[in-house]
Amino acid sequence: MQLQLEYFLLIAAALFCIGIYGLITSRNAVRVLMSIELLLNSVNLNLMGFSNFLDPLGIKGQVFTVFVITIAAAEAAVGLAIILAIYRNRDTIDMEQFNLLKW
Amino acid sequence: MLNSLYQTVWLVPCYSLLGTILVIPWSPGLMRNLGPRASGYINILLTTIAFLHSLLALPIALQSSTQYSSFNWLETANLNISLDLEFSQVNIIALILITGLNLLAQIYAVGYMEMDWGWPRFFSLLNLFEAGMCTLVLCNSLFFSYVVLEILTLGTYLLIGFWFNQSLVVTGARDAFLTKRVGDLILLMGVVALLPLAGTWNYTELAKWAQTAQISSQTATLLCLALIAGPLAKCAQFPLHLWLDEAMEGPMPATILRSTVVVSTGAWVLIKLQPVLALSGITSEVMLVIGAATAVGASLIAIAQIDIKRSLSYSVSGYMGLVFIAVATQQETIALKLLLVYGLAMALLVMSIGGIVLNNISQDLRQYGGLWSRRPISGVAYLVGATALVAFPPLGGFWVLSEFVQGLWKEHPAVALVVILVNGLTAFSVMREFCAIFGGEPKAMTVRSPEGLWALVLPMTFLTGMVLHLPLLLGVAGLLPNSGSFNEGLIGMLLLSTLLGGGLAIYIYLNDKITKPIVLQPQGIQDFFAYDFYTAKLYKLTIVGAVNLVSQLISWFDRFIIDGIVNLVGLVTVFSGQSLKYNVSGQTQFYALSILIGVAIFCFLILL
Numbered sequence A: 001m002q003l004q005l006e007y008f009l010l011i012a013a014a015l016f017c018i019g020i021y022g023l024i025t026s027r028n029a030v031r032v033l034m035s036i037e038l039l040l041n042s043v044n045l046n047l048m049g050f051s052n053f054l055d056p057l058g059i060k061g062q063v064f065t066v067f068v069i070t071i072a073a074a075e076a077a078v079g080l081a082i083i084l085a086i087y088r089n090r091d092t093i094d095m096e097q098f099n100l101l102k103w
Numbered sequence B: 001m002l003n004s005l006y007q008t009v010w011l012v013p014c015y016s017l018l019g020t021i022l023v024i025p026w027s028p029g030l031m032r033n034l035g036p037r038a039s040g041y042i043n044i045l046l047t048t049i050a051f052l053h054s055l056l057a058l059p060i061a062l063q064s065s066t067q068y069s070s071f072n073w074l075e076t077a078n079l080n081i082s083l084d085l086e087f088s089q090v091n092i093i094a095l096i097l098i099t100g101l102n103l104l105a106q107i108y109a110v111g112y113m114e115m116d117w118g119w120p121r122f123f124s125l126l127n128l129f130e131a132g133m134c135t136l137v138l139c140n141s142l143f144f145s146y147v148v149l150e151i152l153t154l155g156t157y158l159l160i161g162f163w164f165n166q167s168l169v170v171t172g173a174r175d176a177f178l179t180k181r182v183g184d185l186i187l188l189m190g191v192v193a194l195l196p197l198a199g200t201w202n203y204t205e206l207a208k209w210a211q212t213a214q215i216s217s218q219t220a221t222l223l224c225l226a227l228i229a230g231p232l233a234k235c236a237q238f239p240l241h242l243w244l245d246e247a248m249e250g251p252m253p254a255t256i257l258r259s260t261v262v263v264s265t266g267a268w269v270l271i272k273l274q275p276v277l278a279l280s281g282i283t284s285e286v287m288l289v290i291g292a293a294t295a296v297g298a299s300l301i302a303i304a305q306i307d308i309k310r311s312l313s314y315s316v317s318g319y320m321g322l323v324f325i326a327v328a329t330q331q332e333t334i335a336l337k338l339l340l341v342y343g344l345a346m347a348l349l350v351m352s353i354g355g356i357v358l359n360n361i362s363q364d365l366r367q368y369g370g371l372w373s374r375r376p377i378s379g380v381a382y383l384v385g386a387t388a389l390v391a392f393p394p395l396g397g398f399w400v401l402s403e404f405v406q407g408l409w410k411e412h413p414a415v416a417l418v419v420i421l422v423n424g425l426t427a428f429s430v431m432r433e434f435c436a437i438f439g440g441e442p443k444a445m446t447v448r449s450p451e452g453l454w455a456l457v458l459p460m461t462f463l464t465g466m467v468l469h470l471p472l473l474l475g476v477a478g479l480l481p482n483s484g485s486f487n488e489g490l491i492g493m494l495l496l497s498t499l500l501g502g503g504l505a506i507y508i509y510l511n512d513k514i515t516k517p518i519v520l521q522p523q524g525i526q527d528f529f530a531y532d533f534y535t536a537k538l539y540k541l542t543i544v545g546a547v548n549l550v551s552q553l554i555s556w557f558d559r560f561i562i563d564g565i566v567n568l569v570g571l572v573t574v575f576s577g578q579s580l581k582y583n584v585s586g587q588t589q590f591y592a593l594s595i596l597i598g599v600a601i602f603c604f605l606i607l608l
Helices: A005-025 A029-054 A060-090 B002-007 B009-022 B037-063 B089-112 B119-138 B142-160 B167-198 B203-212 B217-234 B242-249 B252-272 B281-303 B308-328 B332-360 B376-389 B396-411 B413-438 B454-476 B488-509 B523-530 B532-583 B588-607
Strands: B067-075 B080-087
Touching: A005 A029, A005 B588, A029 A060, B002 B009, B002 B037, B009 B037, B009 B080, B009 B089, B009 B119, B037 B089, B037 B119, B080 B089, B080 B119, B080 B142, B080 B203, B089 B119, B089 B252, B089 B332, B089 B454, B119 B142, B119 B252, B142 B167, B142 B217, B142 B242, B142 B252, B167 B203, B167 B217, B167 B242, B217 B252, B217 B281, B242 B252, B242 B308, B242 B532, B252 B308, B252 B332, B281 B308, B281 B413, B281 B523, B281 B532, B308 B332, B308 B396, B308 B413, B332 B376, B332 B396, B332 B413, B332 B454, B376 B396, B376 B413, B376 B454, B396 B413, B396 B454, B396 B488, B413 B488, B523 B532
Parallel strands: none
Antiparallel strands: B067 B080
16 A cells, blocks of 8 residues: 555644644643644644655755754743643642633 | 874884883892882883873874885895884774773782782783784784784783792693694794785785685685684684683783783784685684684683683683674674773773782682672772673663674674673673672671772773773764664664673672572583583693693603614624623633634635
8 A cells, every 4th residue: 555645644634633622622731732732743744744745855844843843842841831830829720720811 | 293203103112112121120130129119110101102102193193094114024035024014093093002001001000019029020021012012003914913923922921920939820821822822823824825825914915815816715714714723812712712711810910901902912913814814705604603602602601700800701702702703794893893892891890800809819709799888999990891891871882782783683693693692691790790799798808898009990990981981982983883774673682681681690699589609400500611611621631632642652752762773772782792702711722712613614715
């Protein structure tokens, strides 16, 4: 069976949707961050797929991926720091307890 | 000298108007230490000037023919409204009557209003009336007659509402204004409709136009009915007569004026309009019916009243009904003579009654009695007024009424009988009042009743003299009917009705064997007349009720439907804002979901 770009894209899309689902439904803030990582990784998968199938010589997609990974790491760090800061104040990381800034 | 006075007789209304304005400084609120009296004296002075002016203009007026003059009041695109004035014998006599009666009423008021602070307001309104009526008789234009009638309506409102801290005064003034206003407004419709048809508002030209006018009978009927509506209300004719009854809440000197001359203003316009009214046969019949119904009905009501002022006020309506009949049967001269005779006699009656009311406090006929020996001057004045009002030779009423009845007999014998009946009823009514007040034993209210002050008695005696001399004056002026043309049968009936009515009243009310107060069987009939055919209830149920209902409905519609629709827009906006804010849930994940859904929909739309 010949591997095709579509499979990668489908896998990535599936992963992205799973990440979305987790992002919206998780009550735990850390899990929200984890879901965001899933989203980023699905994007990386896309980038890699496109890079390999459409730009095998330039591989700009791989360069993008490297940037995304590094930025994602930094973002996760900042995210965890924010969660920690909220936890210190409110003793919880339940997303449903954070609805203070409403109407 | 006299000629120049005749030329400037148009100044007569201006004197009174000047008086109206001049006395304002004496109002209690303006000059606190002046007191009210000077306002009365100033107005009497100006009225005297007006009276003398018109009196001195009379000799010239009797010799010269009618003169006209005209000022331009307004000139716009296609409309030229001019203030037309007419100086004729009749006008000058009317001026003398108005200013003379006003002078007497004002001197009377000096005595009557002794214990009152409101002289400036009272006298300025009296003079406003005088100015208005003098303008009315001088002006020869239907438009300006209407203008003056409206000013007089306002004057009536203010004058009846003089003692405005009494609740009945307030309602009476309200009714007087609204009732007369309704009539005036319908008159305005007629006035406006007349211009395109006749092209003029000048009475003289209207008369010429009416001779050759070619208009459909329907138009003529509607027009003439509208034109009589104003005088109908002014003269307190059925069914717009309740205001005069309620207007008796006003001060007595004003009543003198109102009962005699103000109600005559409507009749004056009616007489002036007679050539136009003759265009429509139906209108003449309507006037005839209204006049006859009012004359008979009001005379009957007058008999059933216990309030002396109201009893006289219904006699006023009754006599105005006779004027209506005279105009309807094209006897304007009779109408004018009737106004003259009636005006003087009724003024005398009201003056006599005013003096009685002033120091017996009560107006209730049942509480009077036995004043003949104590109040001879008032009694004689009343008797003279009463006999001059009805057909009793040799006084004025006899000549006018007999001429009237003879004129009617040829074409409208039934109406002539109505006039004779009214004469009898009025004779009964005035004699009943006379016997109740002056006859019998003194009652608690009348035990001590001195004759009034000179200011009350002087005008009364002077007017008595006038009334007594009136037949002579009429004879000099050649206004008495020719004795050759007398129809003895009719005159006999007229005299008989007077004697029967008066005699019956004397028999009933001076007879101790008949128990007073008299109660008719069944009592419903008596109440029916005593409560004025329940006119107040009738108004309340019909016009007032309907207008009230409609205005409440409209007010409700305005408040809830119209206002509601506009408010609903605001309400919906507020409500949507209030409910849509819950989109800002404070849940970051919800925001993320919204973004995703938005993107998804957008992509979907793009891809579609």
